[in-house]
Amino acid sequence: xxDVIATVPKRLLIDGKWRDADGGGTFGVDDPGSEQRLCDxxxxxxxxxxxxxEAAVAAQDEWARTAPRERGEILRRAWQLMxxxxxxxxxxxxxxxxxxxxxxxxxVSYAAGFFRWFSEEAVRxxxxxxxxxxxxxxxxxxxxxVGPCLLVTPWNFPLAMGTxxxxxxxxxxxxxxxxxxxxxxLSMLNLAELLxxxxxxxxxxxxxxxxxxxxxxxPVLADARVRKLSFTGSTEVxxxxxxxxxxxxxxxxxxxxxxAPFLVFxxxxxxxxxxxxxxxxxxxxxxxxxxANRFHVAESVAGEFTRRLTEKMSALKTGHGTExxxxxxxxxxxxxxxxVRELVDDAxxxxxxxxxxxxxxxxxxxxxxxxxxxxxxxxxxxxxxARILREEVFGPVAPITTFADEDEAVALANDTEFGLVGYLxxxxxxxxxxxxxxxxxxxxxxxxxxxxxxxxxxGGVKASGFGREGGAEGxxxxxxxxxxxxxxxx
Ligand code: SIN
Numbered sequence: 001x002x003d004v005i006a007t008v009p010k011r012l013l014i015d016g017k018w019r020d021a022d023g024g025g026t027f028g029v030d031d032p033g034s035e036q037r038l039c040d041x042x043x044x045x046x047x048x049x050x051x052x053x054e055a056a057v058a059a060q061d062e063w064a065r066t067a068p069r070e071r072g073e074i075l076r077r078a079w080q081l082m083x084x085x086x087x088x089x090x091x092x093x094x095x096x097x098x099x100x101x102x103x104x105x106x107x108v109s110y111a112a113g114f115f116r117w118f119s120e121e122a123v124r125x126x127x128x129x130x131x132x133x134x135x136x137x138x139x140x141x142x143x144x145x146v147g148p149c150l151l152v153t154p155w156n157f158p159l160a161m162g163t164x165x166x167x168x169x170x171x172x173x174x175x176x177x178x179x180x181x182x183x184x185x186l187s188m189l190n191l192a193e194l195l196x197x198x199x200x201x202x203x204x205x206x207x208x209x210x211x212x213x214x215x216x217x218x219p220v221l222a223d224a225r226v227r228k229l230s231f232t233g234s235t236e237v238x239x240x241x242x243x244x245x246x247x248x249x250x251x252x253x254x255x256x257x258x259x260a261p262f263l264v265f266x267x268x269x270x271x272x273x274x275x276x277x278x279x280x281x282x283x284x285x286x287x288x289x290x291x292a293n294r295f296h297v298a299e300s301v302a303g304e305f306t307r308r309l310t311e312k313m314s315a316l317k318t319g320h321g322t323e324x325x326x327x328x329x330x331x332x333x334x335x336x337x338x339x340v341r342e343l344v345d346d347a348x349x350x351x352x353x354x355x356x357x358x359x360x361x362x363x364x365x366x367x368x369x370x371x372x373x374x375x376x377x378x379x380x381x382x383x384x385x386a387r388i389l390r391e392e393v394f395g396p397v398a399p400i401t402t403f404a405d406e407d408e409a410v411a412l413a414n415d416t417e418f419g420l421v422g423y424l425x426x427x428x429x430x431x432x433x434x435x436x437x438x439x440x441x442x443x444x445x446x447x448x449x450x451x452x453x454x455x456x457x458x459g460g461v462k463a464s465g466f467g468r469e470g471g472a473e474g475x476x477x478x479x480x481x482x483x484x485x486x487x488x489x490x
Pocket of ligand 1: 156232287288
């Protein structure tokens with residue numbers, strides 16, 4: 001067994017102790033680059049989720065009373081430990097999720113950045129003190145932790161989506177129950193142990209992996225003492241969870257699906273636009289809700305943009321994520337590969353042309369299995385009815401269509417139920433701001449293919465959800481506003 005796998009705790013973390021699942025069941029975690037089993041871990045059940053809630057509830061009051069500086073310093077130490085161990089954390093992530101080591105290293109740094117950012121935010125939770133307009137009293141406004149939280153994290157960014165939720169929860173003084181993804185739970189289990197080493201007290205963080213998300217989520221949300229859900233995942237699952245939270249009116253942060261448009265105007269710096277396109281498309285193998293999902297390019301530059309993007313995409317080396325020089329690892333699972341394949345086939349049947357890629361690659365992984373590879377693909381002349389323009393592809397495929405003018409570009413960009421992020425490339429500052437403001441998205445990348453940044457508010461509108469993670473806004477999601485009315489003589 002690889003050393004980084006051998007050292008991961010493979011059980012549930014409940015009430016400060018690593019323990020087996022109720023009934024003793026386990027499940028396997030596989031390497032998508034070789035289809036080989038990495039290890040087995042405890043398979044959490046409903047009774048484990050209930051025990052995790054009891055632990056989180058019991059720890060809440062005392063944890064909320066700790067000094068903000070103390071909480072901040074735990075996060076700062078965790079940032080330092082992650083930074084010191086970056087290489088091992090990256091290797092573990094590549095093994096369980098597939099992305100290249102370069103991608104995993106970037107994620108470790110991004111993930112640790114949330115701990116550093118929220119270590120700084122912990123001591124800036126503020127309030128106000130004002131005299132009542134009519135005199136005879138004072139108004140005190142303060143912030144309090146919302147209480148125990150359920151954090152449900154996705155498989156695509158196994159560390160960063162955890163630190164982006166755990167960081168502000170720790171900073172605000174909330175206890176947690178974390179349900180990590182079934183496909184990539186190891187990074188979270190490892191992170192939980194690292195947080196203990198950084199000084200996080202026993203039952204503040206409880207981690208319950210499981211093959212049955214509903215067995216964990218249902219009992220936790222059914223308990224009214226749990227006061228918040230933060231979820232990153234699909235819009236479909238998000239809708240169900242919103243309904244579930246209505247019974248106890250729990251607060252929610254919902255980071256859901258995307259369908260990001262990438263607009264290239266005729267006055268764009270084409271080199272920058274092509275580089276931005278590769279970043280926005282290929283970061284994390286395209287398995288990201290902020291991945292550029294569709295490229296709308298001004299008619300006058302579409303041919304040249306397609307040619308240059310094709311050249312760059314076809315030069316990317318595909319292979320097992322741990323191999324030197326590999327830029328594109330396997331997709332996370334056969335299901336995921338099948339979804340990508342279907343969307344590409346649908347576009348081609350409707351007349352799209354693959355200028356590179358377009359067929360599944362097999363046999364490029366190491367080990368006995370073949371790995372779930374799919375090659376970087378560019379599709380030109382994609383017709384408006386193609387499913388790939390409406391559905392989130394979550395893979396390394398760039399479909400290109402054209403527009404005649406700015407109004408058409410904006411109309412195409414906004415023609416979706418989603419509203420997470422949009423990208424635009426232009427040299428005209430007025431147009432950049434105008435189009436940036438007209439995009440019905442929570443975020444816009446202007447002349448850049450990446451918006452993710454711990455210091456900025458990440459989140460969407462419409463079917464992409466609500467709530468913000470990161471930035472000054474990120475901690476507010478874990479705080480309730482409390483008003484104290486004080487009677488005074490003057
Ligand atoms: C996601 O894909 O869910 C998040 C991506 C990011 O934070 O950059």
